[in-house]
Amino acid sequence: MEASIRLGHIRGIEIGVHYSWLLVFALLTYSLAVGIFPNWYPGWEPGTYWAIGALSSLLLFASVLAHELGHSLVAQARGVPVVSIVLFIFGGVAQLADEARRARDEFLIAVAGPAVSVVIGVISIVLWPFVDDFNQPLGAVLEYLGWANLILVAFNSIPAYPLDGGRVLRALLWGTMRNVLRATRIAAGIGVAIGFLFMAGGLFLVFRSPLSGIWLIAIGWFLQNAAQQSYQQLMIRRFFEGVRVGQLMEPEPPTISPDLTVDELVDALLVHNVRCFPVVENGRLVGIVTLTDVRHVPRHEWASHRVRDLMTPRERLITASPDDDLERVLRLMAGHEIHQIPVVEDGRLLGILTRNALLRFLQLRQELARTPDEVAAIYAQQRRERRVS
Structure with missing residues (x-):
């Protein structure tokens, strides 16, 4: 949240x-x-x-x-x-x-x-x-x-995951079973069941004390929803374990110069149908500019403002290397609420990792039930085919 x-x-x-x-x-x-x-x-x-x-x-x-x-x-x-x-x-x-x-x-x-x-x-x-x-x-x-x-x-x-009691239960199950996924699935299932019990109790109580009943229903809904989401997040993290950023990044993405005007930037965004551009100067990444940045500039000032005036500079960017573990980068993206991460090496831009790429990879993994390396190879082939077409 x-x-x-x-x-x-x-x-x-x-x-x-x-x-x-x-x-x-x-x-x-x-x-x-x-x-x-x-x-x-x-x-x-x-x-x-x-x-x-x-x-x-x-x-x-x-x-x-x-x-x-x-x-x-x-x-x-x-x-x-x-x-x-x-x-x-x-x-x-x-x-x-x-x-x-x-x-x-x-x-x-x-x-x-x-x-x-x-x-x-x-x-x-x-x-x-x-x-x-x-x-x-x-x-x-x-x-x-x-x-x-x-x-x-x-x-x-209360042993309803992800409440503290539920996390203690998961830790005990994990230590006994030596399997965190199975322990989480059981603890989350108990959390969902207790959440529905709260909701049922709230429905019964609402006729006697409406405010208390509605509050109990809300707590029950929160518990069962949080339990399901917590288990799904753990599953997603496990899906990405062992995969490297370089396997899923978009190589050689379109870039833009920091000296272009905002007018020229908007034209480029429309032509390439993207929401952001890495900003490159003398072959090195110096920042990133997004559609949201453009919205902060009044329309009548587009011709006078340069990309470097509104871009997020390199020192404030979260970046990754091609050898970084994808699961670690996924945590960074989720924790900082960002949709793309530039992939750099020695200051040079090699590619960009987007949330859409992660979602496509996850969808392939779930539908094909393949190993991460197999799915990464399929994804790379699809990416090459899209670039050729």
Whole structure:
């Protein structure tokens, strides 16, 4: 999931929030200010309820961020790169650039988040009665924060992949079976089943408590959908293992000079029917320019602006070499939300790897049930035939 609002970085991990988080923040603050805190602590001023409600909501999401940082920092320590952490409507998600390579690493990464939440919850509940004696509003925040974190741990402990409990289950199955695909398939199947149980429970509850029922249905839908997608992503990564970038790149792609005007660039985009051009000067890659870059330039300025004025320069590009493992490059493309990667060697452009090429390769692999090298050879033959025609 891509962040809608980026907040910064922690140890190289991009921290952001999705717009759906703002909705949950508003609803949670309203629920605390109007319902929960007036029942727990009657007699406060209305403004106090709203202030404490907003503070409690912010601290809860700070706790969710700490939970995800627990996963992320342990993942980094076990050699698994982490791209980002995004807070959204169902809590938070840490986007790992790779899967754990061992069952032990998967187990440690999975339990790290709940361990952080347990520590926050226990400390808050222990401090609550002492603080409550001299500052009730602050005590109320600690009480809520303590129970909310423990409930978060209880929910995440459900063995529904990709929840933490489901990941622990997958790690245990993986360690027992010595087969990560089979372990993931079983854990994901359990996650889908539990998701449908949540949805069924929500349908039953919706007639008694509509809001609670709808929320339960949404959680169930999220669980079963996330379980299916997680297994499919792992399968896709396994399909690409062992394949090199040079086998699937488009060699000698059309390029453009940095001195052309935007007018000339647009004409070239139309003639070649592409969405981007590598920018080459004196035989070396100096950047890349896309259709999106063109849209940022007003139409009346196309004749006066040059490609070098709007291109993404070489130092900001993610590139690959022809000998790079395709599965690693796929993770980079997914993690940075990009559709093509220039393939370079010693600064010279050799080709370009596009998402369309990856999709065609994946389709061939699935339909023909061949080895990666066989499919790469078929794909290369098809590519040569298209170039000749």
